[in-house]
Amino acid sequence: MGIAPRIIDGYTLTKEEALEILHTPDNRLLSLIDDAYQIRHHYYGNNVKLNMILNAKSGLCAEDCGYCGQSTKADTGCSQYALVDEQTLIRGADAAVNNQIGTYCIVMSGRKPTNREVERVTSAVGEIKAQHPELKICACLGLATDEQAKKLKAAGVDRYNHNINTSERYHDEVVTTHSYKDRVNTIAIMKEHHISPCSGVICGMGETDEDIVNMAFALKEIDADSIPVNFLHAIPGTKFEDKDELTPNRCLKILALFRFVNPTKEIRVSGGREVNLRTLQPMSLYIANSIFVGDYLVTNGQPNAEDYRMIQDLGFEIEQNAFTNDPSLIEA
Template sequence: MHTANTVKEACGLSTFSQARVNVWEVYADKALRGEVLTKDEAFHILGAPDEELLPLLQAAYRVRYHYYGNKVKLNMIINAKSGLCPEDCGYCSQSIVSKAPIEKYPLLDKETLIEGAREAVRRKAGTYCIVASGRGATDKEIEQVAEAVKAIKQEMPLKICCCLGIISEEQAQKLREAGVERYNHNLNTSASHYSHITTTHTYEDRVRTVQHVKQAGISPCSGCIIGMGETWDDVYHLALSLRELDADSIPVNFLHAIPGTPLENMDELNPRYCLKVLALFRFINPSKEIRISGGREVNLRSLQALGLYPANAIFVGDYLTTEGQTARADHQMIEDLGFEIELMHYSLNMSSNST
């Protein structure tokens, strides 16, 4: 565990008051110049005293504003295939080792996936995420998703993201030809910590899938889950790995410890630390879409709105097996900040009512 003293020593500061010579703005300047923060600087952010939180967020916001202004991107997930997964990921309610009482079903039919896209439009989401549990999709499932995507693209101008597990370059190519613009496959944690959360596949398997996606011409989406027993060193190297992968979109999840999963008793996060993590990811990946993802409501709680100062995107509605804040509440949060939802130019005459 890093103490305040070790952070001060690492940063060469005799007192934190010396860090108030706008060191956060120095980090913002480095990010805007394309320079990478050092490990000591990253630890300074993660260990920042709570009274420095607002100046830190202001500096992260300056970087965010440079690339995205006050626009907020909305994404919506559909749990296209639930449970039935042979992997042993300790954080996941759908894994083979989970005893969580979740609904289990095979891949949803084409019309259900299309209707989910219509709901994404109603919720003002610009990206619709088709997510399926499992180690990886079969060729038949890839074909089913591809057919649904073709139909969605004919009807709606949504950006389509798929998250179907480990895939080959050939499967990625088929999705791209169907109209899939983005593919999500999270690294989840650092290479050195990976075996502590999953043993049925490797960190390298995940990196390889992201590379297949890029080779097929699909925009890579890859992120993390914070709060699984990782160290600050793990967090820093994970942020660097995502920079090196050149992931266009980085979902930052905060562990929602679900009863019945191996990590059900993990409880090491607080809202202020979560905000510091988001700031760090903005500084290290300044031009990328940083999306506050799973666990936002249970970990950021009353400080959710502050997360949009470093981050520029959120999921709207429910997650895979857990409920999210209502779309109406998310829209209100964005409006109250004075921010603006980045809307697609929908040609549909659809209800704007949100659930």
């Protein structure tokens, strides 16, 4: 018998046991996925949560994150524009509803939002919630203050994303213009205002296996409700443009690790899944219970129809909200 029943009964892996997950031989991978699926099914059945990103403010970021195509330190030629207007934010929410999206993510580039930007976002969120009360809103605006968090909560923001991205040990190899503590503190501020914390990682940036284990346990300590697991999609012109450390099997082992360490949480297979998991993408949903649909920030996702077909072919179901009863609403 595998370890899944023990974890469901409340057992917590040691870091040594977690490390062994990453060292699973490839000929034992299906057994590992089966264990992860037992846990995933226990808490989430065969439901798949859909999320959609709106890149609401692009480029022009002075931070030096080595993975990011929006940094002014990178030479990527990405789109650059200030925060979009309220109507664009609202139309994004309408598109999310029409595509059975459970959580609509408003994402801004930059170190932190100005108060004026927060006012625009909160005004739009108020209108979105009036039209679509069932739609969850996740804001990803950077390092935020206590007062800004209070305004976001009052407007109806359900969740705030601020990824730890990597381990505390490896953080300075990824970015030097803000600290690991800055990121953790922002998550803590959101939790203080009863905004659901979303925080995840990017794997494949040169970190060690021990770093990945420490990321999983850090998110357990933070008690993040939603954990996006990104796999580096190396962008030409960035610091990490030549990184190519991932295989589909390794990605699946990483996802399993996060499921075992954070069994009750929403595990989202996120950016880079198309280029790193490739033909094994469907296998990831036996471990993760959530995906992004559509494009990411400066990289493309696969067509929506392919994601819906993948979910259907697996015999899984899109997590239902009040607006998902009419399949004619789905856009390809």
